[in-house]
Amino acid sequence: MISRRALELATATLTGVFGAAVVISSIDNGIGWSTAGVDAGTFPFLTGLIVLVGSLWNFARGWLQSRHVAVSSSDLRRVIALFAPAVVFVGAIPLIGVYLASGCYMLGTLALLHRLSLQRSLLIATATPLALYLVFERMFQVSLPHGALGDVIGF
């Protein structure tokens, strides 16, 4: 269960850290005015500063927020049920390539997570990479990552 307040504070912290990183990083590029005109770091420095100050404001506003529930635990479970396998899928791409990874991902979420019949799950899990292959590799000649496994088996 996550309260609206916690969510506001987390987001403001996230943007604030980003703003601070931008500010620090752009000081290295030089800020201000030199013979060549406005230095490279000036513009990002200003935007970073605005993000930082705005985030502090949002943090303070968030602090005063009510603690009512923004994401209930069943909501959260559903979000994680989508996102966690998706992260595993993305993580698997460099190893086994997009095609195998997407097939496994579909099979996993459909058959294991949502208890769709094995037959249907298998059908969708083979159709997905096949469709990707035909559209990207064949029709538009865009090569998708084949992964380390692809290198080994020479695909």
Add this chain to the structure above:
Amino acid sequence: MDNIESLLHGFTIAVTLPHLALMLIGVLLGILVGVLPGLGAPNGVSLLLPLTFGMQPVSAIILLSSMYWGALFGGSVTSILFNIPGEPSSVATTFDGYPMARDGRATTALATAFGSAAFGALVGVGLITFLASWVAQVALAFGPPEYFAVYFLAFASFVGMGGAPPIKTVVSLAAGFAIAAIGIDTVSGSVRLTMGIDELVKGVSFVVAVMGLFGIGELLLAVEEEFHAKAASSAIDWREVFRTLFGLPRYGWALLRSAAIGCWMGITPGGPTAASFMSYGIAKRFSARKASFGRGEAEGIIAPETADHAAGTSALLPMLSLGIPGSATAAVMMGGLMIWGLNPGPMLFIEQKDFVWGLIASMYVGNIVAVVLVLLTVPIFAALMRIPFFITAPLIFIICTVGAYSVSNSYLDVLLMLGFGIVGYLFKKLSYPLAPLVLAIVIGDKAEDAFRQAMLMSKGSLAIFFSNALVATLVLAGIALLLLPLVLQILHVRTTKPVLD
């Protein structure tokens, strides 16, 4: 009458077999992404973008803009039949569209929506036909200070009129500018903000950002809200369609007012979502049948639909003539223009006449194609909605992943997309607007260049932004818009707060 002549020339480009075929494909794909929750116009258009790199620019823009029209129509289908807005901009259509469909008048609701949408779109295109080249002509005289002032005004109007909390809008905007600055600085050649990741030298593509912010973010939000598709009947009675369409002129005043609101919100970057909410609110306030709003009132469908489509089309006016997109989807298309080697802005009307007028002519044809196609395909797409979301959700995720990867064959982009996805989810949840973020990523470099060139002209003095009447007016109007929320707060005026797309 130069415009009419150019437009007729445009029709000879747009109405050719290959281009009509592209419109057909674009509209159908558009309806598809419009219908599917979690896929919307901005990321639908970005998904298609890498596939257009080999095309002629005019063909590519016809494909992408047709997809946009299709998505706008598709969003209304699900709003009316399922009470699920397929697009953020069709949320307001659910208020009266779904009750009407539930009462067994689905055909009337759909025909009312499509008819008024088409009207709104045509007003928008008409405006572009007659105003765009004139605006471009005025803009030809612009120097860097004027350009920066126009950018400033555009961004200030997000803060002042967007409807989202102003400080959140400012954070969203400034973060977009910072993201745009990542990579090699075009002026000095120095590397900026890569935070030690060498691959970031190439910068962060707006396509990757859109895919994460809109695609993954919306997907997460959609599973969280866990909807059940309870459909109203989707059978189409053609006689009822024509009866409704011919009855529309009775609502002439509502149509005109909504179209005007839509055009205004499209040209100033308020965007279609804000336009449809505002139009619905105004229609309700001034209607003689106020009490029947929310229970299937025709005017409650006409107002948001007309404004939505008028805003969607007229958002292309500032994109073409000034190089400032009026909505998130227009921003994506403008990014496409730059990738195809065109320079959005007034010179387009001189150097790329065929492109500009081909596009404008295709907007007339494309919207008519869209109305016909969407009416014909309603039952098919309604059936698609009955596929359980747990099957479509991972599919959409895979499509976004592949789309992000194919921008520049980079795995880092996929990781960035995941990051943007989380940001998109948080931002949407907490009503940070996403459109300014995307807009800033697309035109951040141009705004920065304009600023730096202006500074070079004035040798570092900000007084250049007040050096002539035009630039001073623009800057002052921008400052006024920035201060508007503050003034309103002081006056304790409470307004409805639609969330931007």
